[in-house]
Each structure stands twice: as C-alpha cells, then as structure tokens.
Amino acid sequence: MVSRKVLLVVLVAALVALVPIAGIALLLAPPAFMYSHYNHYDYTTTVSVNSTVENATFYLPFPTQAANGSTVENLWIYDHDGTQLTDWDASIVDTPRGRMLALHADRLEGADGYVLYTYAPNGSLIDWQRIGPDEVPADMTNRQLVADPTTYSISWGGSVEEAIETRYPIGNGSFLTPATNVTRVGCTEAWGETDTCYTFDSAVYATFEADSPTAITVGTITFDGWNEWGFALSNSFNTFSAATDSATFTGTRQQWMPVDGTLHGGMGRYDGPTP
Numbered sequence: 001m002v003s004r005k006v007l008l009v010v011l012v013a014a015l016v017a018l019v020p021i022a023g024i025a026l027l028l029a030p031p032a033f034m035y036s037h038y039n040h041y042d043y044t045t046t047v048s049v050n051s052t053v054e055n056a057t058f059y060l061p062f063p064t065q066a067a068n069g070s071t072v073e074n075l076w077i078y079d080h081d082g083t084q085l086t087d088w089d090a091s092i093v094d095t096p097r098g099r100m101l102a103l104h105a106d107r108l109e110g111a112d113g114y115v116l117y118t119y120a121p122n123g124s125l126i127d128w129q130r131i132g133p134d135e136v137p138a139d140m141t142n143r144q145l146v147a148d149p150t151t152y153s154i155s156w157g158g159s160v161e162e163a164i165e166t167r168y169p170i171g172n173g174s175f176l177t178p179a180t181n182v183t184r185v186g187c188t189e190a191w192g193e194t195d196t197c198y199t200f201d202s203a204v205y206a207t208f209e210a211d212s213p214t215a216i217t218v219g220t221i222t223f224d225g226w227n228e229w230g231f232a233l234s235n236s237f238n239t240f241s242a243a244t245d246s247a248t249f250t251g252t253r254q255q256w257m258p259v260d261g262t263l264h265g266g267m268g269r270y271d272g273p274t275p
Contacts, residue, residue: 038228043156046219048149049110059205062101066174078153097203098178110150117144164225166240167266194266202261204247217248238268
C-alpha cells in the first residue's frame with residue numbers, strides 16, 4: 001500500500017513538472033482574453049508644385065467613414081524642410097464624386113530649386129545635381145534645367161477598437177471614397193490562400209491660381225488597415241493595402257482627374273483571437 005507521504009511526494013513532483021510546461025503553453029498559445037489588440041489605419045500622400053500658387057484646393061480620396069463627422073483629426077502636413085504646417089484647412093465635404101477629404105492652402109511655395117542634367121555630346125547622361133536659382137550656369141551647352149518641385153507631405157492615422165475588415169474592406173468598413181468599378185484580379189504577390197486583390201476607379205480634384213504655367217502633382221495615395229494582436233511570444237496580424245496612381249494638374253482651371261486604384265487584402269492570419 002502506498003503511503004500518504006509517497007503520494008504527496010509524487011503529487012509535488014508532478015506539479016513541479018507541469019508548472020513550466022503550462023507556462024510555456026501559456027506563452028505560446030494563451031487564451032483569447034489575454035491578448036492585447038491594436039487596430040489602426042494609415043494614410044499618406046504628397047502635393048508637389050513647380051512654382052508658387054495661391055488659393056489651392058484639393059479633394060482627395062479618403063476613408064471618410066473613419067473621420068469624426070466633417071472634421072479630420074490626426075492629420076499631419078509637412079513642408080519640404082520637414083516643418084509641420086498648421087495653416088492648411090482640412091475637412092470632409094460632399095462632392096459630385098462622394099464624400100472626400102478637402103484641403104485648402106492660401107499659398108504654396110514652389111520651384112525653390114532646379115535639377116541640372118549634364119550630357120555627353122552623344123546624349124548620354126554624365127551627371128545631375130540640385131542647384132538653387134542663383135547657381136544656374138550661363139553656358140547651358142549639353143545641359144538641361146528642370147524645375148525641382150517643392151513637395152508637401154500629408155499623412156493621417158487612426159486607431160479603432162473594433163477589428164478592421166481587411167479581406168474586403170470596400171463596402172464593409174472604412175475605405176477610400178470614391179471607389180467605383182471594383183474588379184477582382186489575380187494577386188501577383190500573394191502571401192497565402194486568404195489573399196484577395198482588386199482594381200478600382202477613383203478621382204482627384206484640384207483648383208489653384210498661378211501667374212505662370214504651373215504643374216501640381218498629387219502623389220500616390222496609400223491607405224492601409226491593420227489588425228495586430230499579441231501576448232508574450234504569441235504575436236500576429238492581418239492587413240490590407242490600397243493605393244492610387246498620382247495625378248498631375250496643369251494650368252489654372254478647376255478640374256477632376258481620374259486615377260486608377262489597387263487593393264491587396266487578406267494578407268496575414270485569420271485564425272487569431274477576436275478583440
């Protein structure tokens with residue numbers, strides 16, 4: 001017959017053996033309630049000008065569902081020197097193409113420099129350099145001078161408590177507006193079986209005043225949504241990534257420009273814990 005003392009020793013030994021095993025299991029596969037969750041959106045674009053313009057207004061595709069009514073929080077605008085600008089007006093407005101991000105600046109400084117290209121007699125490029133207005137050479141033989149645009153950077157980010165729909169966000173969550181003629185296409189760089197890829201049509205609007213021929217370029221718009229979760233050694237995510245082509249405006253008249261867009265969704269894991 002096994003004594004109580006022997007049973008106690010066996011139980012203690014079993015507990016000692018099980019504690020590290022349970023600890024490792026907890027680190028590698030904790031229960032859902034122990035995970036921390038972080039769900040967020042990121043948006044970036046640029047505006048480049050090759051001469052100074054005034055009274056400039058832009059309507060840009062934007063995830064208006066994620067905005068707070070007509071106001072836009074967590075929007076950052078920087079000039080080409082990295083200085084944050086606070087004199088731009090930003091709001092969500094109704095347009096003929098849907099609700100979009102409206103940006104207005106009384107004045108955009110541009111063309112503060114040039115790119116000077118130097119060519120060999122046979123036309124091959126020898127060198128290029130950025131120069132200021134007072135550095136333009138008198139002899140432009142085999143040289144080409146191109147205005148170096150002044151670029152303003154625009155970014156927005158927002159966190160949400162609920163999980164973001166990252167497999168098909170169009171119509172099922174916050175996504176760029178407008179997004180029309182959505183067409184599913186094959187993914188050229190698929191991460192796994194859950195990937196889904198689409199093309200869509202969008203548009204950008206600009207109007208401005210300029211004393212000389214001017215080109216304004218709204219750069220590629222990128223928009224990403226992320227769900228991240230983790231506890232100790234167990235961490236993962238899923239995400240979507242969307243982008244539109246750039247649009248270049250010339251002259252001084254107001255105009256809409258169509259832009260093509262792409263969406264790559266369903267990247268990452270979808271068997272993780274729900275928030």
